[in-house]
Amino acid sequence: MREVYVVGIGITSFTRLEYPLSEIAAYPAMIALKDAGLSKVDHVYVANMGSARANHQTGLASAVVDTLSLTPAGAEVIENGPASGASAIKQGFMAIASGLHDTVLVTSAERLREVNNLEATDIVASLSHPLAEYIYGVTLPSLAAMFTRLYMQEYGVTERHLAMVAVKNHDNALLNFFAHLHEKITIEGILDSPEAMTNNPYVAEPLRFFDCCPVSDGGAAVILATAEVAKQLNKPMIRLAGVGQATDTHCVHERAEPTDLLAVRGAAAKAFQMAGVSPSDVNVAELHDAFTILEIVESEEVGFFKKGEGHLALERGETRLGGRLPINTSGGLKAKGHPVGATGVGQAHEIVLQLRGEAHKRQVEDARIGFTCNFGGFGNNVVCLVFKREN
Amino acid sequence: MAVDLEKILRPVDNPVPPFPPKYMMLAGGEEMVIRQVTREEIPDILQHVEPLIHVERDYYDVVAARLYSELLAYYRYRVQDEYVLVAQIDGELVAVVNGRLLSKDVGMSYHTVALRRGLRVGAHAFATKMEYHLDIIGQKEVLIVAESPIGFRRWMIEYELEKRFQIAHELGGVPSWALTKELFNRARATLVVGRRPVPQHLLEKAQAAILPPTDPPKAPADLLAATRSLYDSTGTALMSQRWKQEGKA
Amino acid sequence: MVLEIYAYQCKKCGQLHYPFRMVCKKCGNKEPFEFDTVPLPKNGKLLTFTTVHNLPPDFNVAKLTLGIVELENGMRITGQLKVPSPKIGMAVSGKVEVVREAEYSKNFGMVFYPA
Numbered sequence A: 001m002r003e004v005y006v007v008g009i010g011i012t013s014f015t016r017l018e019y020p021l022s023e024i025a026a027y028p029a030m031i032a033l034k035d036a037g038l039s040k041v042d043h044v045y046v047a048n049m050g051s052a053r054a055n056h057q058t059g060l061a062s063a064v065v066d067t068l069s070l071t072p073a074g075a076e077v078i079e080n081g082p083a084s085g086a087s088a089i090k091q092g093f094m095a096i097a098s099g100l101h102d103t104v105l106v107t108s109a110e111r112l113r114e115v116n117n118l119e120a121t122d123i124v125a126s127l128s129h130p131l132a133e134y135i136y137g138v139t140l141p142s143l144a145a146m147f148t149r150l151y152m153q154e155y156g157v158t159e160r161h162l163a164m165v166a167v168k169n170h171d172n173a174l175l176n177f178f179a180h181l182h183e184k185i186t187i188e189g190i191l192d193s194p195e196a197m198t199n200n201p202y203v204a205e206p207l208r209f210f211d212c213c214p215v216s217d218g219g220a221a222v223i224l225a226t227a228e229v230a231k232q233l234n235k236p237m238i239r240l241a242g243v244g245q246a247t248d249t250h251c252v253h254e255r256a257e258p259t260d261l262l263a264v265r266g267a268a269a270k271a272f273q274m275a276g277v278s279p280s281d282v283n284v285a286e287l288h289d290a291f292t293i294l295e296i297v298e299s300e301e302v303g304f305f306k307k308g309e310g311h312l313a314l315e316r317g318e319t320r321l322g323g324r325l326p327i328n329t330s331g332g333l334k335a336k337g338h339p340v341g342a343t344g345v346g347q348a349h350e351i352v353l354q355l356r357g358e359a360h361k362r363q364v365e366d367a368r369i370g371f372t373c374n375f376g377g378f379g380n381n382v383v384c385l386v387f388k389r390e391n
Numbered sequence B: 001m002a003v004d005l006e007k008i009l010r011p012v013d014n015p016v017p018p019f020p021p022k023y024m025m026l027a028g029g030e031e032m033v034i035r036q037v038t039r040e041e042i043p044d045i046l047q048h049v050e051p052l053i054h055v056e057r058d059y060y061d062v063v064a065a066r067l068y069s070e071l072l073a074y075y076r077y078r079v080q081d082e083y084v085l086v087a088q089i090d091g092e093l094v095a096v097v098n099g100r101l102l103s104k105d106v107g108m109s110y111h112t113v114a115l116r117r118g119l120r121v122g123a124h125a126f127a128t129k130m131e132y133h134l135d136i137i138g139q140k141e142v143l144i145v146a147e148s149p150i151g152f153r154r155w156m157i158e159y160e161l162e163k164r165f166q167i168a169h170e171l172g173g174v175p176s177w178a179l180t181k182e183l184f185n186r187a188r189a190t191l192v193v194g195r196r197p198v199p200q201h202l203l204e205k206a207q208a209a210i211l212p213p214t215d216p217p218k219a220p221a222d223l224l225a226a227t228r229s230l231y232d233s234t235g236t237a238l239m240s241q242r243w244k245q246e247g248k249a
Numbered sequence C: 001m002v003l004e005i006y007a008y009q010c011k012k013c014g015q016l017h018y019p020f021r022m023v024c025k026k027c028g029n030k031e032p033f034e035f036d037t038v039p040l041p042k043n044g045k046l047l048t049f050t051t052v053h054n055l056p057p058d059f060n061v062a063k064l065t066l067g068i069v070e071l072e073n074g075m076r077i078t079g080q081l082k083v084p085s086p087k088i089g090m091a092v093s094g095k096v097e098v099v100r101e102a103e104y105s106k107n108f109g110m111v112f113y114p115a
Helices: A021-036 A060-067 A084-097 A117-125 A140-155 A159-173 A187-192 A227-232 A262-275 A292-301 A310-315 A332-336 A343-356 B002-009 B039-054 B060-075 B121-137 B149-157 B181-186 B200-208 B236-245
Strands: A005-011 A043-047 A074-078 A103-111 A202-204 A217-225 A238-247 A284-286 A369-376 A381-389 B022-025 B031-036 B082-089 B092-101 B106-114 B141-144 B162-168 B175-180 C006-010 C035-039 C043-052 C064-071 C076-081 C091-101 C106-114
Touching: A005 A021, A005 A227, A005 A343, A021 A060, A021 A103, A021 A217, A043 A060, A043 A084, A060 A074, A060 A103, A074 A084, A084 A103, A084 A217, A084 A238, A084 A343, A084 A369, A084 A381, A103 A343, A140 A202, A140 A292, A140 C043, A140 C064, A159 A187, A159 A292, A159 A310, A159 A332, A202 C043, A217 A227, A217 A343, A238 A262, A238 A343, A262 A292, A262 A369, A262 A381, A284 A343, A292 A310, A292 A332, A292 A369, A332 A343, A343 A369, A343 A381, B031 B121, B031 B200, B039 B060, B039 B082, B039 B092, B060 B082, B060 B092, B060 B106, B082 B121, B092 B121, B106 B121, B121 B141, B121 B181, B175 B181, C043 C076, C064 C091, C064 C106, C076 C091
Parallel strands: A043 A074, A043 A103, A284 A369, B106 B141, C076 C106
Antiparallel strands: A005 A217, A005 A238, A103 A217, A238 A381, A369 A381, B022 B031, B031 B082, B082 B092, B092 B106, B141 B175, B162 B175, C006 C035, C043 C064, C043 C091, C064 C076, C091 C106
């Protein structure tokens, strides 16, 4: 397998965008192409989840490749629910590692805000099992809430820990120009004050408003290429060193152990093995915190902390900017935003920025190994990526 | 002569108890004061509502235009039994709510405009309006409409309002919903928030002046082409990346 | 007429599945439709639950309680709860009722009551 390098990155603001969907995918692609100094690529992957339903657009990749005037390069949409982004990067990785292509553009876009909030909730709820979950009114927050309740009972995670994740990520996002939410929140305001119940109402008990990420539009792009192409740039060589994926049962109630996220564990293990590093080597990570509980649990399942101790590390400040292992320096999905299909590429964008040393006020000192975890469905399809700075 | 004409043209307000100011902590830790304003302060508010008439998204334009006319009518004594409440953080105007008393028992909610996004400012202000009608004045129900889908979701569905579609709301014949005292009591725990009395220093700051909003909703730079970020209506987020690559900073 | 929710039992090895699978997860039996239908038991204990406030369309209520129940035979099912004060571990008993209604469709599913 050939080595694969990230040679260009681009991103839009994650917010409400009123562009057509193909332009949301094209804009960051253009920036990434400029970043890489390329005017053509061999192949294009576009990560997206809801285009057919929310934006009435199928065959998105065909639209994007033409909008960028990259025809006749091949192009496909990669859909893997919220893990579409990392899955598309994985496809790009495979194309280059196998020798089939030398340069691949992986872009992504999501525009769920084209429809109203009820419709968007329903589109995301369609990730659940149609006969055993969806019909009951199951939404993603309800699945996360049931999981959270069990986790609280078994490991002693409290609403305060969840609020701490939200506050940390909001603080990080204040330093991120492209983040969706630039809102300072405090534990007092969302949990302790007498008005907390109105400031931070329950969405699906015990998860509250500030435990759930917003609905964002946005897009991000990375360009993957061979070592030869990467050497020609005057930039640090960032290698996509490890790629891992694992799946689990579709229905959340069928999981072997209701408090485990085995797909996260398996995907992370494979990614670390391929990269030849272990979790303790990671300097900076972007974990999929669509719900604040997930940041805590994923930090355990990928191997940063022992099972059931993620919230203790959070308490000790290990995962904030300046801590031993900053997690979600971009603000995470909670504050940076969650354009569902594009999130995985957005995570990669942040890690590459960190490894290149271009993260300004969010910079983790001497970041050389970065990790992303992109969580599809409710933990039934997870893709993890490991990035290494080579020079 | 002018004085007599004014007597005919000017409606006579019924006596109502004033709104006792209250304060609450928002998600970001700031303290917001909600108080009633009198006619003298209306011009201060009008100047901050006017720019919203030109923000053509999220129904800001139609809501601001209607609010402007209601505030102006109140100021010029051409509407009966209207009240105006404002929400301030550190003196800065963050929300305006208004309504009027249709009769002794029925209130008519007019508008709720939040001049700072997020942090549930609008939700707090709306709930306070309901508290004024139902708890303080002691009415039996309040008629409500929603122009924006966001308002609809928040108020009609969350509070399970009763349909009153046969009554045309004063705002323009759109279907009315009603918040009855009974529904209000049921939702009291989440609806009636805030504490009284307001600490002296907070109240003084709020009463001293109505300061301009620091981050009001703005019109998009270019309806068709610009990246319209909530916090970046100029599209700088994308352009800045391009500038960086072109060496322009 | 008492309605049931069915589990699918592999004809070769007897492994129960809920919901349906095309391939037996234990013995890999791939013979098309070599599964028997077996009604799920109705009694069990509550594993976890939540009260959802932000509901999808089709639901005209303000909130809804959902739960995962571990049934008597060890299998688990997601269902709606009509239990006033749910607690993890409590005994519940289910009935198959209408759980979701849209304009032209009705969905039946398990609703759990206190046992």
